Amino acid sequence: MNLKDAYPLYLANEAQQPNTALDVTDKFSGEVATRVALADAQTIDMAIAWAVRAAEPMAKMASYERQAVLYHCVNRFTERREELAYMLCVEAGKPINDSRGEVGRLIDTFRIAAEEAVRMTGEVQALDISPRAKGYQGIWKRVPIGPCSFISPFNFPLNLAAHKIAPALAVGCPFVMKPASRTPLGAILMGEILAETDLPKGAFSILPASRDGSDLFTTDDRLKLLSFTGSPEVGWDLKARAGKKKVVLELGGNAAVIVDADANLEDAVERVVFGAFYQSGQSCIGVQRILVHAAIYDAFKAKLVARTRTLQTGDPHDEATFVGPMIDVKEAQRLDGWIQDAMAKGASLLCGGGRTGAMLEATLLENVDPDTELNREEAFGPAAFLIKFSSWREALDIVNDSKFGLQAGIFTRDFFKILDAWDDLDVGGVVVNDVPSYRVDNMPYGGVKDSGLGREGVRFAMEDMTEIRNLVIRRN
Structure with a gap:
């Protein structure tokens, strides 16, 4: 063709x-x-x-x-x-x-x-x-x-x-x-x-x-x-x-997803990988901040990193490719710079981080300084990072600590926590047991604050x- x-x-x-x-x-x-x-x-x-x-x-x-x-x-x-x-x-x-x-x-x-x-x-x-x-x-x-x-x-x-x-x-x-x-x-x-x-x-x-x-x-x-x-x-x-x-x-947005202690880890990993890296992360509701309960943090991190490493990067015409190029070299350089800056300020690289031209590998980090651009701004590319939390209130507060408010995802089976998130998260939409990247085209979609x-x-x-x-x- x-x-x-x-x-x-x-x-x-x-x-x-x-x-x-x-x-x-x-x-x-x-x-x-x-x-x-x-x-x-x-x-x-x-x-x-x-x-x-x-x-x-x-x-x-x-x-x-x-x-x-x-x-x-x-x-x-x-x-x-x-x-x-x-x-x-x-x-x-x-x-x-x-x-x-x-x-x-x-x-x-x-x-x-x-x-x-x-x-x-x-x-x-x-x-x-x-x-x-x-x-x-x-x-x-x-x-x-x-x-x-x-x-x-x-x-x-x-x-x-x-x-x-x-x-x-x-x-x-x-x-x-x-x-x-x-x-x-x-x-x-x-x-x-x-x-x-x-x-x-x-x-x-x-x-x-x-x-x-x-x-x-x-x-x-x-x-x-x-x-x-x-x-x-x-x-x-x-x-x-x-x-x-x-x-x-x-x-824009810098969307967050919360993975609570009662989540199905395998399912949550699959959905978070999709939300963070589909179409090279170039989505305003792409997963950027991954909040994980302390009780399951290490297990979730290991599974997420292992799954992310399996993603094929390359020619978008290849049926097996999951991560293609960013829209141009300049955008890839920008996000690569944010990743390098976050690492210089104490973040740990879990996987990815490589760049060739407009191609940026699917990248995961942890211990990202809250004041870095990678946390505060919209990454709009294949990079996300993990944050450990101990209480549901703490997790909601971290999600709200953003100038953006488009959508948020939560993985929990606790109905009252779902209602708390719906009441308290300052976003346009809350997606339960899925990532904020999920959208059906007849639902009301939009954001608050700078979104x-x-x-x-x-x-x-x-x-x-x-x-x-x-x-x-x-x-x-």
Whole structure:
């Protein structure tokens, strides 16, 4: 299977090839795999203008018509799933099995949106709460917010783009999207498939663009919502410049998992290995901090290190590969530097630690100083470390000692400890007897603190992309 020599951008539903200015590299070989059209500021401005024109016809589409567009995407993604997986493996360096898994989630997300497209409900509300409101009745419904701006990241270039595009189509919002410059191909293929439908002209534009040239995605007041997934540094800056529009941010994390004394060790080891090292650790809910009860610490550590050493690192096209390259050499160098700094400040290396170019081995440490970047910041790569704890309260406090709060995982069979974690952990979600890396695409997903604002998960994103319109009726 091969990529095309060049891919277009999509402006107002139509493919255009004004240039081939953006090189997309094979993240394993480092060679240019294909070239993509890059949008300039004038093209972005035109796309927003078309989205404004499309707002009314999109809002007037019947529910079944929006659903049909989404089901068309489901069917076409299913037909082209191997092509999508291969494309993802090349542009992101994601191991082929993880790539196939993400295609499956892409299909799930669009299918969920198709189902929700015909469930846009409201509420009849009693208003006669006092004598002055006797005879009044209230009814509210949800209406599309209008043109939306989407900026998606490199690590899940299919499914995280889908979590913006599919809800927008479900509610009837036109959109302009900027995919990550390092991984634009998946979003472009979505544009190709959407262009096969009869959506109103201007309903979508998919525009790879440089960061310097893409300010209109954030600052243009014609756009009514900005949904960004990416780094906290960039996300909070965008929010500060977004003006009056609604902003949804899905940002970073340094996720923790707690393994209590009553956990099934073999099961917990398998899930922690997955959570820490799948797709080279490049997930905002990847396991970074591994808290283990003192009573089982040594046994768990031995099993975890032994299992981690079995992971195959290398060519992401190889079916046996579990850890592929990081997105680029610079990112691998950054994380390698954090590991070396932690070791210089007293951390012990349990396994891994080697780096060749963008390839960083699956790395485990212990005794990491709490003030190091490896503990305080988001590793976003194949590195994690163990922390010993003695009491459940101590473990919860350690998890909360973070500027992030996306998801946490806990392995315990004690129902009251589960309730304590749910009540006290300052995170967007608690996952019981699994890692924080677990996500189903219809659940509310998002974080608190520096991890962001708002929630994704199709139905919850649809709420952000709509506004409540109230109707009050006086009977006389």
